Amino acid sequence: MRRDVLTGEYFTEGDIACAEGAIAAGCRFFAGYPITPSSELAEHMAARLPEVDGVFIQMEDELGSMAAIIGASWTGVKAMTATSGPGFSLMQENIGLAVMTETPCVIVNIMRGGPSTGQPTKSGQQDVMQTRWGSHGDYEIIALCPSSVQEMFDLTIEAFNLSETYRVPVVVLGDEIIGHLTEKLVIPNPEEIQVVERRKPLERGNYSPFSFNPEDVPPMACFGEGFRVYATGLTHDERGKPNMSPETQTKLVKYLCDKIRENTDKIVKYKEFMVDDADLAIVTYGSPVRTALSAVKKGRKEGLKIGLLKLSVLWPFPEKAVKRVSDMVDEILVLEMNYGQILREVERIAGLGRVRFFPKFGEDLHKPSEILKFISRCGK
Amino acid sequence: MNGLIEAGVTHPLDKYLRREMIPHIWCTGCGNGVLLNCFIRALRELNLDMDKIVVVSGIGCIGRISGYVNLDSFHTTHGRPIAFATGVKLANPELQVVVISGDGDLFAIGGNHFIHAARRNMDLLVICANNFNYGMTGGQYGPTTPLTARTMTSPYGNIEHPFNLVHLAWASGAVYVARWTAVHVTRLTESIKKALGKKGFRFIEVITPCPEIYGRYNRMGNALEIMKWLRENSVIQHFTDPSKVDIEIGRKIVVGEFVDKEKPVFTDLIADLKRKVKDRLEAESKRTLTKI
Ligand SMILES: Cc1ncc(C[n+]2csc(CCOP(=O)(O)OP(=O)(O)O)c2C)c(N)n1
Ligand code: SF4
Ligand SMILES: [Mg+2]
Numbered sequence: 016m017r018r019d020v021l022t023g024e025y026f027t028e029g030d031i032a033c034a035e036g037a038i039a040a041g042c043r044f045f046a047g048y049p050i051t052p053s054s055e056l057a058e059h060m061a062a063r064l065p066e067v068d069g070v071f072i073q074m075e076d077e078l079g080s081m082a083a084i085i086g087a088s089w090t091g092v093k094a095m096t097a098t099s100g101p102g103f104s105l106m107q108e109n110i111g112l113a114v115m116t117e118t119p120c121v122i123v124n125i126m127r128g129g130p131s132t133g134q135p136t137k138s139g140q141q142d143v144m145q146t147r148w149g150s151h152g153d154y155e156i157i158a159l160c161p162s163s164v165q166e167m168f169d170l171t172i173e174a175f176n177l178s179e180t181y182r183v184p185v186v187v188l189g190d191e192i193i194g195h196l197t198e199k200l201v202i203p204n205p206e207e208i209q210v211v212e213r214r215k216p217l218e219r220g221n222y223s224p225f226s227f228n229p230e231d232v233p234p235m236a237c238f239g240e241g242f243r244v245y246a247t248g249l250t251h252d253e254r255g256k257p258n259m260s261p262e263t264q265t266k267l268v269k270y271l272c273d274k275i276r277e278n279t280d281k282i283v284k285y286k287e288f289m290v291d292d293a294d295l296a297i298v299t300y301g302s303p304v305r306t307a308l309s310a311v312k313k314g315r316k317e318g319l320k321i322g323l324l325k326l327s328v329l330w331p332f333p334e335k336a337v338k339r340v341s342d343m344v345d346e347i348l349v350l351e352m353n354y355g356q357i358l359r360e361v362e363r364i365a366g367l368g369r370v371r372f373f374p375k376f377g378e379d380l381h382k383p384s385e386i387l388k389f390i391s392r393c394g395k
Numbered sequence: 396m397n398g399l400i401e402a403g404v405t406h407p408l409d410k411y412l413r414r415e416m417i418p419h420i421w422c423t424g425c426g427n428g429v430l431l432n433c434f435i436r437a438l439r440e441l442n443l444d445m446d447k448i449v450v451v452s453g454i455g456c457i458g459r460i461s462g463y464v465n466l467d468s469f470h471t472t473h474g475r476p477i478a479f480a481t482g483v484k485l486a487n488p489e490l491q492v493v494v495i496s497g498d499g500d501l502f503a504i505g506g507n508h509f510i511h512a513a514r515r516n517m518d519l520l521v522i523c524a525n526n527f528n529y530g531m532t533g534g535q536y537g538p539t540t541p542l543t544a545r546t547m548t549s550p551y552g553n554i555e556h557p558f559n560l561v562h563l564a565w566a567s568g569a570v571y572v573a574r575w576t577a578v579h580v581t582r583l584t585e586s587i588k589k590a591l592g593k594k595g596f597r598f599i600e601v602i603t604p605c606p607e608i609y610g611r612y613n614r615m616g617n618a619l620e621i622m623k624w625l626r627e628n629s630v631i632q633h634f635t636d637p638s639k640v641d642i643e644i645g646r647k648i649v650v651g652e653f654v655d656k657e658k659p660v661f662t663d664l665i666a667d668l669k670r671k672v673k674d675r676l677e678a679e680s681k682r683t684l685t686k687i
Binding site: 018043044046065066068070072074075076078079080082083084085086087088089090091092094108109111112116238239240241242243244245246247248249254256257 | 413415416445446447449451454461462465466467468469470471472474475477478479480481482483485486487489490507508511665668669672673676
């Protein structure tokens with residue numbers, strides 16, 4: 016029996032689904048430091064990885080966890096860590112290193128309330144902008160945002176695939192509600208799961224581990240394969256040699272951003288519900304999608320012309336999808352569990368005047384009735 | 396050096412160096428060159444498979460060493476080489492993983508990773524180039540700067556007590572601990588060879604002169620004079636009690652081997668654990684998740 020893909024139907028938690036998705040995607044190394052509400056994920060990895068010839072290690076902190084997964088990735092093993100806000104802050108240092116050295120790896124952030132130690136056991140979506148801008152310097156990163164236990168599984172696989180394709184760290188932005196929610200999970204047959212394997216260089220002779228061409232993310236030679244690779248967090252040329260010239264800095268920074276920007280259409284994932292004839296569209300992501308959808312269905316029954324745009328990829332930001340919807344409706348309502356983060360992106364695309372905002376803090380999601388009440392006040 | 400390469404002059408150690416990275420950035424007379432030399436000599440004398448050694452360094456003058464060795468290598472963020480190397484070793488236990496970094500990198504910003512990797516008996520060789528200061532950033536005091544020494548941030552003399560690295564490594568659980576200086580070329584090379592032949596967390600401290608900055612502030616003379624000073628002011632005393640080998644101004648530096656023991660190695664323990672899990676799985680074919 017295969018131990019990596021546990022095909023079947025289950026009733027389980029989001030954190031567990033995420034761990035199983037990682038293993039199904041080929042993850043064989045996990046380094047982490049316990050933190051609520053992501054510890055269940057680490058605990059499950061500790062039990063499961065040895066079954067599939069993988070390694071789990073509990074590091075001394077999140078600085079080390081992030082460094083260790085980059086080391087494992089450079090040694091040819093798909094690697095992941097999981098954390099929540101305070102740990103995510105510590106990881107920013109080496110997320111930058113992963114970006115700079117084009118290291119595929121996956122970081123799961125089961126968001127809780129912040130700032131600082133905040134609300135360890137409550138949900139939040141306050142790390143959205145930190146995910147995008149948290150490490151210093153100019154860069155682009157990919158962030159996926161599941162809104163169900165099934166999506167915790169599916170999008171974690173997608174996260175590994177994208178990180179291998181673009182050689183970039185990918186963040187799975189869950190939140191306490193999704194992480195701890197128990198609902199149905201279907202793990203398909205292994206043949207139905209699409210897994211992107213690491214591309215290896217064919218010949219040693221003229222191999223360049225890095226690139227300046229966004230159309231051409233290079234294959235990745237790893238330690239022990241005879242390529243004698245060298246990677247540095249310093250600005251470097253295609254061979255990896257440190258180079259402090261303005262030309263190299265320009266080429267490198269542009270490349271690191273453009274390899275994601277120019278592939279935005281291929282990366283983004285979103286879903287529209289009943290927007291075609293809508294006067295107002297809700298834009299949301301993660302847990303709030305769940306109650307927002309109920310609100311839309313309920314509102315429709317009451318004759319309200321409302322729809323929903325659910326974003327499953329937050330970074331790179333799905334500008335075209337938001338633009339399309341904003342062109343169709345009169346008003347947009349952004350729902351998020353913070354004081355206005357994706358709101359800024361939506362306002363940037365749709366224009367300031369037409370975007371309403373309904374923030375929510377702490378444990379509870381926006382109730383469908385609250386959403387409808389808020390909508391009834393819009394446009395007035 | 397470049398001129399010699401262009402003229403086709405070769406050296407038996409050339410194949411251990413990445414030519415395209417030379418010239419190096421180190422000052423004339425810097426002890427880092429001696430350490431690099433001893434390290435690659437040890438590799439040559441052991442005739443190790445160069446495709447199976449990984450060198451990981453942090454940030455600092457010595458941190459550039461990962462670029463100069465013609466091996467798989469990685470220049471991590473400041474303080475993180477041991478954590479990075481932990482990931483490498485666990486991902487492929489066949490590789491010999493060596494961390495070479497500075498006193499600031501390994502014991503200030505990276506101190507936590509050092510003590511925990513030693514505690515776990517992570518299978519790594521860690522070599523510290525201890526030049527008593529932060530060379531790269533212009534010579535500020537660090538965790539090994541002796542009391543009263545002058546640096547850019549201790550203009551009136553250092554008032555912080557330094558680490559005794561030998562003692563720290565011993566207390567954290569290292570299975571091999573040695574200290575040498577840049578004048579102990581043969582002994583250092585032998586020590587590196589010995590450490591490469593052992594498993595578990597191995598630590599070698601190398602006192603490396605920084606004539607350009609630390610030496611200058613402390614009026615230690617030129618590189619040659621510092622080397623002479625090191626020869627006259629160090630004494631070999633193997634297996635001295637690690638708690639008694641603090642480095643203090645006005646006292647001889649005790650060098651030698653201080654720990655050489657065996658204890659279960661983390662990578663072996665992981666392999667045992669995996670075997671146990673496999674046996675158990677074979678015995679019972681139950682799934683981890685409870686199906687609906
Ligand atoms: C997070 C961070 N803080 C500070 C620095 C600046 N910095 C670069 S090297 C260095 C000290 C290096 O000292 P050491 O490890 O002793 O190496 P040396 O230069 O003496 O060989 C510092 C503080 C940095 N690169 N990163
Ligand atoms: S500053 Fe000191 S440690 Fe750095 S290269 Fe120069 S002599 Fe060596
Ligand atoms: Mg130093």
